[in-house]
Amino acid sequence: MKTAMKHNDMFYLVKAAQKRIEGHAHKTPVMTSRTLSQLTGAEIFLKCENFQRMGAFKFRGAYNAMSRLTADQKSRGVITHSSGNHAQAVALVGRLLGIKTIVVMPDDAPVIKRTATEAYGASVIGYDPGETSREKVSQDLANRHGYTLVPPYDHMDIVAGQGTAALELFDELNSLDSLMVPCGGGGLLSGCAVAARTMAPNCRVIGIEPKSADDAAKSFHSGILHTVTNPPTIADGTRTPSLGKITFPLVLEYVADMKTVSENAIIEAVKFLFYRMKLVVEPSGALGVAALLSGEIKPRGRAGIILSGGNIDGATMKTILDS
Numbered sequence: 001m002k003t004a005m006k007h008n009d010m011f012y013l014v015k016a017a018q019k020r021i022e023g024h025a026h027k028t029p030v031m032t033s034r035t036l037s038q039l040t041g042a043e044i045f046l047k048c049e050n051f052q053r054m055g056a057f058k059f060r061g062a063y064n065a066m067s068r069l070t071a072d073q074k075s076r077g078v079i080t081h082s083s084g085n086h087a088q089a090v091a092l093v094g095r096l097l098g099i100k101t102i103v104v105m106p107d108d109a110p111v112i113k114r115t116a117t118e119a120y121g122a123s124v125i126g127y128d129p130g131e132t133s134r135e136k137v138s139q140d141l142a143n144r145h146g147y148t149l150v151p152p153y154d155h156m157d158i159v160a161g162q163g164t165a166a167l168e169l170f171d172e173l174n175s176l177d178s179l180m181v182p183c184g185g186g187g188l189l190s191g192c193a194v195a196a197r198t199m200a201p202n203c204r205v206i207g208i209e210p211k212s213a214d215d216a217a218k219s220f221h222s223g224i225l226h227t228v229t230n231p232p233t234i235a236d237g238t239r240t241p242s243l244g245k246i247t248f249p250l251v252l253e254y255v256a257d258m259k260t261v262s263e264n265a266i267i268e269a270v271k272f273l274f275y276r277m278k279l280v281v282e283p284s285g286a287l288g289v290a291a292l293l294s295g296e297i298k299p300r301g302r303a304g305i306i307l308s309g310g311n312i313d314g315a316t317m318k319t320i321l322d323s
Helices: 007-021 034-040 058-066 071-076 085-097 111-119 134-145 156-173 187-199 215-222 247-254 263-277 283-293 314-322
Strands: 030-032 043-048 078-081 101-106 123-127 178-182 204-210 257-261 302-307
Touching (some): 007 058, 007 156, 030 156, 034 043, 034 263, 034 283, 058 085, 058 156, 078 085, 078 134, 085 101, 111 123, 123 134, 156 178, 156 187, 156 302, 178 187, 178 283, 187 204, 187 247, 204 215, 204 283, 215 247, 215 257, 257 283, 283 302
Parallel strands (some): 043 302, 101 123
Antiparallel strands (some): 030 043
8 A cells, every 4th residue: 555645755744844843842852771772782762752842742743733724724723632642732732823722532531631631721522432433523523613623643744743753863863773663543653654764764663552452563464454442551642543544554655564562561661761761751652662671672783762752640650650
């Protein structure tokens, strides 16, 4: 399944997004861990998107997409659906750009993420994921009120914005032999893989998912789109039903492999980052480190990992650290 756009055009969108978000998004730090490098026998570099505005990479895509809306679209407002990080990103960007934001969020979303979304100024509409889908709720509201839908991942401006995380990483390090990227709906993964294809053509980009939410891995290895419904994983940012119409072909074309990790491996990765590196990283953001510590991936040379976010509530972190 090939993408309709040529690679040069795709990469141009990522470069344009980088210019668009400059001065608005943080240029997040790249950190190393001698312990992690010794354990794996490779040089490991961590791109810390947990230090991004609102605590996750999602700000990049949201700003890129919403800054490109027409004056009419901005005046009508935007709507999105998200379990938390994209919700916060859209809410914050809405506040920065003066755009009314509505967020459809599951009733069981992490409290810290809902509270932050409301604090940024968004109106949150809850729904029961057992009775309906977030996509249906948000689309119905968009149709009724004329809002512009800014989806969490299946949108070219979102994908391009997320790809700027890898672009920054390569700008700093020049080259990598591999890059591990968390995968939910595939926006971050596909955007980073597009950036890698030009910046480091020999770099193997590997998507990481929880075993209990392995729709993308199954889709990648079979070439057929798989879906999952409300997967029971601690990595709440990966509870997307499937890759999207845009991200699925991008993942097939640009990603070298997909791997999955257990819930226990995710927990151990969060603990490692907290105790060894003094980093607060949410379970979804720790998937790459989980793949290394569990031996699911055995890197060689220079390996990069995107730590995608740090929005974890105190109760969940306590449970993880006490386990």
